[in-house]
Amino acid sequence: MSSGLGTDLLARLARATSRGAGSAGEIVAVVAPAPVVPAARLVAASASALPIVLFQAPRREGEEPLEVAGFGEAARVEGSGPGCLPSVTGAARRIFASLREERDADAGGAPGPRFVGGLSFQTESPRKEPWSAFADASFTLPRWLYVARAGEAWLWLLVHTGDLAPERSTIEAELVSIEAALGAATRPSSPLPPRGAGEGARIEGTSREAFCSLVREALAAIRARELDKVVPVAARRLSPARPLDARAAIARIAEAYAETTRFAVQRGDRVFLGASPERLVSRHGRVVSTDGLAGTTRRGEDDAALVRALLASPKERREHALVVEAIASALGPRCASLDVPEGPTIRSLPNVHHLWTPIRGALRDDTHVLSLVEALHPTPAVSGAPRERAKAWIAAHEPHARGWYTGAVGWFDAAGDGDFVVAIRAGLVSPDEAWLYAGAGIVEGSDPPAEYAEIRAKQAPMLAALGFGDIAADPDLQASNGLP
Template sequence: MCRADADGRARRARSEAADLWRVQLVRRRAPRSRGFIGTGSGGRIVRSQSAAFAFEGAPSRDASRRFLEQALDGRAAQGAHLIVTVPAPVARPDALLRAFPREASILWDPPQSAACSGLGVATTLAPDAQSIGEFFDGTEHLAHESSPAPRVFGGASFAPGAARQPPWEGFGDGLMLLPTWTYQVNERASLSFAVCESESPDARRVLEVFDAIWDSLERPIGVIPPPVSVRRIDEADRHTWSRQVDEIRREIKKGSVDKIVAARHCVVELETGAGSLDVLKRLEGRFPGCTRFAIWRGDAAFLGATPELLISRSGLSVLSEALAGSTAHGDAARMMASSKEREEHKLVVQAILRALGPFCDSLRSAPEPRLRELPNLLHMQTPIEGRLREPTHVLALVEALHPTPAVGGVPTREAVQWIVEREALGRGWYSAPVGWTDAEGDGEFVVALRSGLLRDGKAWVYAGAGIMADSDPDAEYAETELKMQALLGALHGDGR
């Protein structure tokens, strides 16, 4: 086929798609962006393209399928990045993943906003605003006029180099990825297919996958999976932990630091069949008020259910929170009255306000911390909200905030240096930022707590505690054990 014939075929296909959905091409201009983790700041205008189509009534498999088919036909002679978004049935985000479990790439399930899940990886990007902006610059988005903007998902390691050694192979210092298939669901749902290769995919195969996904979205997920056996095979003992806490307290007394968040891990061996999707299903049942997240890299899954928001940006509005100070149920009065817990919490509030202050016209925190109740423990929490002075990319805000004293310490550089040099196992992505962003620079990132890495029939489970001058090693050890139970309970599923 000659070039003219191919171009004519592409134009006819796009015309048919436009007739089908009454497509009206629009362009959206994204705000000036700034840098992210490990990068300098820079400015650029980011543009994304989208197409809007009118849609009425409940999502129709035939209509969505036909629009996807027409879009793929129209792209055949183009070669540009393409994202096609169509209406889809409302379901739990896990339903997409269960259609093709081996292709799972991301899960994002916050308690009060849209949930997302992804299959496959269309492209992987550096975690900086410029790379993401350039990608969306070269991407055409064909979508329903009310469809959400495409998102990329990912995060970074706790510190440079923290995820370069086993068991964190494949994660590295940071990445953002666009799934091949993305399902977004809130009050409505949408399904997106992304093509980022120069050659167009086999349309017949794409439509077969589409049908399998649609079937899965219409099928109930089922009950929480039954318990499985797990066995701890490696962890630091109390004596090692106590020695570490004593060392931190000596550093504090010398004036080198004010606080260091010490973390420990345990390794458990999983029974055959204890898969990441089952663990995520149990976390959903156990921690409905937390953000479930998962990122798969090869045969490894980093997942958890975290209670802590790092930053959320929507337009000029930003939200954050300080979450520091933890105790068991029944001990709330002691924690809220404890000078140690309040001082530790105050350090986090002040650090967040200092980090966000240069970006904001207005910024305020709640006057007093409140009690945040989770199924397995209690936290001290202070909400923080502000309004940006100018449109600042969410990744720049992540860079300014991470690590807060809730996961690092005070001063930040000295605390992180101690953590990197002294902890027995690199943290990888534990206690690091994980989340999403889009072409507008909006997004949301959480602190990856109550989390662990599943790989090769084992799970590495992490937890930490803030060490101050008057910290008691036994009490801090008990706190980390309590935090570990969030994921350990989801691994074996017996409610412990």
């Protein structure tokens, strides 16, 4: 592609900085229209070594999906411990206050700069491997921010005023790389998973026997009335015979699961990536939206019968109702009105069906989206009920650290608007290894082998995206009816 975008952005940056040196620590943000490309494809096409973030929302009725891809960092805010989100909110507000946007008329409608990142399932000190580079809560304000919405796209460049002169050659080189990626991303492609990635791979983690034993322990706690529900997670570490490509995996899973929110957050050489079907919460002005998503069955030849059985299952309906009740309890006091449908519908993905209750409300005030995240996270869909007892049971019984899996990933802007998903259908990927996770909601009536088969179905998308579809030859996976 031509260098018009690059020339335009650098010219705008020069004009912006010529208007004044700015205060110490000021960030100047300039923006220009950019080609419309799928955000995940842009990330996959980039040859830049800059760390990445991605949040690619699906189409939803009555909403304009927002796609965000970021490269590098203009700023990062992090928090640890129980008060991590309020500290992140305060730090981000101070950074937004030091940010000066410069827009020409052709970019007046561009969505503004925003932080992209996430948080862990539980706070943990110190954070264990393989999650040591991921703080309890961590958000990036990208140096290069691509945003697309409603058939338009823009590229933001955010620079500390004191860094412009010494880093000009670096900025120009980064821009050349991003322009090349935009050009490559405009060409349609269907990246296929490589064949045989599982050949020679070393596999460790939660076995069928170990997970079934964990489920039986959970059922014992439920029968003892210590818990109503708990969600144990199985972890698998895959060490491949050849290096893994996280960015290519992002493109594969994005194209295969377009009805989900595709996300990625990089820290060091590890990328946490996935395709979540479950919105935790979004805030746009005073409109708040969330999903109750719990109760699952695998897809099969007779999908209609499977859906009828899912809707009729007392066990699955009980599991789902606990999630919806918890969401309504958390959001009700914060909303002037809250619409909670009487019963669930079905959310179908290529590999599974879920019971789904979309919930929408009007906030009483301008509550920051991170305050809503704090109120809702973790929902019973990924922890259990009662929440604190379930979290304590998980900490005592799960053999592997979840890290950000079943945490939350999303974005927020200067107005306190934002969109977050529950970080499921995900894995942590580096060139040398991949950690894959999946959980199952356990309530009275759960069957251990059936729950094990469910988690294998849930891991199938990530296995395929990484090229491990052939790993079904593993005897432990064969024991779960051939999954994935």
